[in-house]
Amino acid sequence: MAFSFSEFNSLIKNKKFQIIFLGLVALIVRIYYLTITSGQTMWWDEAEYMSAAKHWALSVPYDINPQRPPLFQLLASFLLRIGFEEIALKFLLVVVPSIALVIAVYYLGKELHGHKIGIFSATATAFVWSLLFWSVRFQPDFLSVFFQLLACIFFWKLIKTENSKYAIYTGIFVAVGFYFKISALLIPLSFIIFAIYYDGWKLIKKKNYWIILGVFAICMGPFMIWQAINFGNPLAFAPSYSGSFNEGRSLGWMTLNFFYSFKNPQYSFPKLIMFILFLFGIGAALGRNLLSIDLAIKNKKLRKDPSVFSIIILLVVASFYIFYIKGTIEDRWVFLLIPFIFFFAASSISLIYKYFERHSKIIAVIVVCGIFIAFLVPQINHANALIKNKIDSYAPVKESSILIKQNSDPSDKILSVSYTQTTAYAEREVITYSDLPIENFTNILLNEKPKFVIASILEPHHPTWMVKQVQNEQGFYGIFFPYFNSTIVVSPQNQIVEFDIKKQVVHEDAVFTLIYPFGDGFGGLVAYRIDYT
Numbered sequence: 001m002a003f004s005f006s007e008f009n010s011l012i013k014n015k016k017f018q019i020i021f022l023g024l025v026a027l028i029v030r031i032y033y034l035t036i037t038s039g040q041t042m043w044w045d046e047a048e049y050m051s052a053a054k055h056w057a058l059s060v061p062y063d064i065n066p067q068r069p070p071l072f073q074l075l076a077s078f079l080l081r082i083g084f085e086e087i088a089l090k091f092l093l094v095v096v097p098s099i100a101l102v103i104a105v106y107y108l109g110k111e112l113h114g115h116k117i118g119i120f121s122a123t124a125t126a127f128v129w130s131l132l133f134w135s136v137r138f139q140p141d142f143l144s145v146f147f148q149l150l151a152c153i154f155f156w157k158l159i160k161t162e163n164s165k166y167a168i169y170t171g172i173f174v175a176v177g178f179y180f181k182i183s184a185l186l187i188p189l190s191f192i193i194f195a196i197y198y199d200g201w202k203l204i205k206k207k208n209y210w211i212i213l214g215v216f217a218i219c220m221g222p223f224m225i226w227q228a229i230n231f232g233n234p235l236a237f238a239p240s241y242s243g244s245f246n247e248g249r250s251l252g253w254m255t256l257n258f259f260y261s262f263k264n265p266q267y268s269f270p271k272l273i274m275f276i277l278f279l280f281g282i283g284a285a286l287g288r289n290l291l292s293i294d295l296a297i298k299n300k301k302l303r304k305d306p307s308v309f310s311i312i313i314l315l316v317v318a319s320f321y322i323f324y325i326k327g328t329i330e331d332r333w334v335f336l337l338i339p340f341i342f343f344f345a346a347s348s349i350s351l352i353y354k355y356f357e358r359h360s361k362i363i364a365v366i367v368v369c370g371i372f373i374a375f376l377v378p379q380i381n382h383a384n385a386l387i388k389n390k391i392d393s394y395a396p397v398k399e400s401s402i403l404i405k406q407n408s409d410p411s412d413k414i415l416s417v418s419y420t421q422t423t424a425y426a427e428r429e430v431i432t433y434s435d436l437p438i439e440n441f442t443n444i445l446l447n448e449k450p451k452f453v454i455a456s457i458l459e460p461h462h463p464t465w466m467v468k469q470v471q472n473e474q475g476f477y478g479i480f481f482p483y484f485n486s487t488i489v490v491s492p493q494n495q496i497v498e499f500d501i502k503k504q505v506v507h508e509d510a511v512f513t514l515i516y517p518f519g520d521g522f523g524g525l526v527a528y529r530i531d532y533t
Contacts, residue, residue: 018119019106023099026126029380030095030135033387037136038087040391041398044459046138047420053077054427061429066227066236071179072140090138097142098135102126104149105339111156112306113343116353120346120368125338127376128269130331132383133390141332144180147173148187148336152313155191158208159198159304167208171215179223182237183333186320188216190313197312198303249327255318258334259341266382267331269338273374274345281344285311310340394421394458396523400516401425404452404527407515412451415444418459434461438483441466445510449532453512455481456525481526484512488522501526509533 011017042050048065053076055062064070072093079089105125109118125131134141151173158166170191177184191212195203203209224234239245257267260275270278285307289296296302317336321329349368356364397418404414405426412429416422419432431450433441441463444450455466457479468480475492484505489498499520505512509532516527 015115015119019103019122022106022119022123022126023103026102027095027099029127029132030098031091033132033136033383034087034090034095037387037391040136041394042138042421042424043394044418044420047424049073049138049140050076051420051423053080054424057081058427060423060427062423064230066231067182067240069140069179069182069223069237070226071176072143076138090136094138094142095135097146098131101131101142101146101149104146104153105342108149108153108156108339109343109346111153112309113347116350117343117346120349121339121342123372124270124274124342124345124375127379127383128338129379129383129386130269131335131338132380133386134332136387139332140180141335144177144184145335147177147180148184149339151177151187151191155212156306156309162208164208164211167211168215171212172219174212175216175219178220182241183320183336186316186336187313188212190309190316193312193316194309197308198300246324246326252322252326252329254329255321255334258329258331258337259318269331270341270345271375271378273371274342277345277348277371278341281347282307282311284347285344307344310343314340394418396456396517396525397421397454397458398425399523400454400525400527403516404428404454407529408451413448415441415450415453417462418454418456422454433463433466435463438463438465442508445507445530450530452515452527452529454525454527455483458524479524483507484526484528486526496520496522 048068049072051060051062052064052068052070052073054060055064055077056074057077057080075093076089079092084092102122102125106118106122109121111118131142151170154166154169154173157163158170174184174188174191177187195206195209199206227236228234230236254267257264258269259278260268260270260272265272268275285305289305289308292302296305314337317334321334325333349371352371353364353368356367398421401414401416401422402425404412404422405428408426408428410428414422414426414428414430415433416430417432417434419430419434422428423430431444431448433444436444455462457467457469464482466481466483468478468482470478470480472478476497477490477492479488479490480486481501484502486501487498488496488501491497499522501514501517501522503514505528511531511533512528513531514526515529516525517523
């Protein structure tokens with residue numbers, strides 16, 4: 001039976017079809033990138049999560065970092081135990097949560113502003129370059145932000161209805177978000193600020209806020225017990241975010257680049273067109289609230305403004321990274337900014353659509369499609385180039401670690417500054433010699449008897465007695481491994497003009513035999529087997 005135009009028109013207007021179609025397109029794009037990056041090497045943080053997972057699943061020796069909440073690693077360890085491979089883990093723990101995040105953006109946008117802003121915001125979120133890039137790398141950010149957005153959805157339902165069940169859901173999802181990322185605490189902080197704005201000091205008398213706090217505290221109990229048992233302190237994670245951890249860092253103004261930067265536009269989440277629409281949207285919201293502030297003070301209903309809620313979250317997240325974390329800010333740390341930026345941009349798009357719709361619905365659709373095309377093309381181009389450019393990064397670390405795994409016993413130890421990556425791939429005990437004096441290194445050789453050592457230019461913090469890099473005025477680049485009496489010189493054209501990596505080196509009672517690289521190839525890393533005389 002033929003599918004009529006009216007039936008097609010009815011289908012594309014169906015709200016459930018729109019979000020399902022968006023989810024399927026976003027999934028197809030991510031599966032494509034997952035396929036082409038299936039063999040790429042894990043970066044440091046990725047390998048840290050997977051090393052912890054392998055520690056729990058396969059008893060791989062590894063020191064668990066108290067700064068990392070455990071739920072992502074526990075899920076990964078469960079999947080490893082039942083036989084899932086790396087690509088399946090990425091699909092289940094990264095790709096699927098990235099789609100869930102997009103759907104959560106839709107439902108939060110719908111809850112705050114209605115279907116149209118929800119679907120516009122979700123569409124924009126689905127193809128942000130950073131979300132696409134991190135859809136092929138292990139990280140708990142998608143899962144954490146997904147649960148943070150669920151907490152926002154139920155918190156706003158609570159504000160609208162005062163139904164206590166939403167307070168329970170809010171407390172649960174805030175806690176679950178924290179179990180993936182400590183930065184999820186920015187969400188309850190935002191809730192507190194909005195509650196003060198909305199209820200004033202009467203919030204103390206509101207039982208629903210106490211319910212959120214109580215449920216959150218109960219849910220946090222297992223985490224505190226785990227920290228106390230494993231690290232001797234229920235707040236073992238806290239020192240990483242207190243004291244002088246940020247001493248000497250400049251203010252984190254880089255955070256604002258993710259809104260937009262004319263100097264570094266590549267960092268921008270919304271790109272130029274959506275940033276302009278964001279400015280109009282947030283400007284209109286601020287103007288409206290400032291003009292009616294006297295009425296809002298007297299009338300609580302006027303304070304129930306979703307735009308104020310969104311502005312508070314944007315300010316809390318941005319301020320935390322600018323004034324507290326400081327220094328270099330990574331894009332994935334501020335994923336929570338993305339939906340709220342697009343809520344304001346989508347409000348401008350909605351107004352544009354309504355304006356043109358008065359004249360012609362077809363023209364309105366064409367204009368909105370044009371806006372999204374202008375937004376999506378640079379996003380996908382940026383993501384595509386970045387993903388493909390990084391596929392081979394750190395490949396020698398993976399190759400050498402797997403080689404060691406294949407030619408070693410489970411009890412053998414490895415010296416490596418690439419601590420997490422070497423652990424994840426070699427599945428052996430790794431001893432780091434990051435910034436160690438040579439005397440300490442020698443003591444490790446004498447006392448621990450490691451079987452392999454890896455040195456590279458790919459990871460900072462190698463001691464200078466192991467790795468040195470220099471460049472002369474002509475642009476020639478020298479890479480020296482003084483401990484192994486080895487030298488590589490690279491021309492300005494990136495051609496190796498001198499290659500002298502010693503096949504065997506003797507230091508006191510230890511004989512170092514080169515096992516990587518093979519032949520005359522060099523990817524920035526050398527690995528030696530250690531035999532003791």
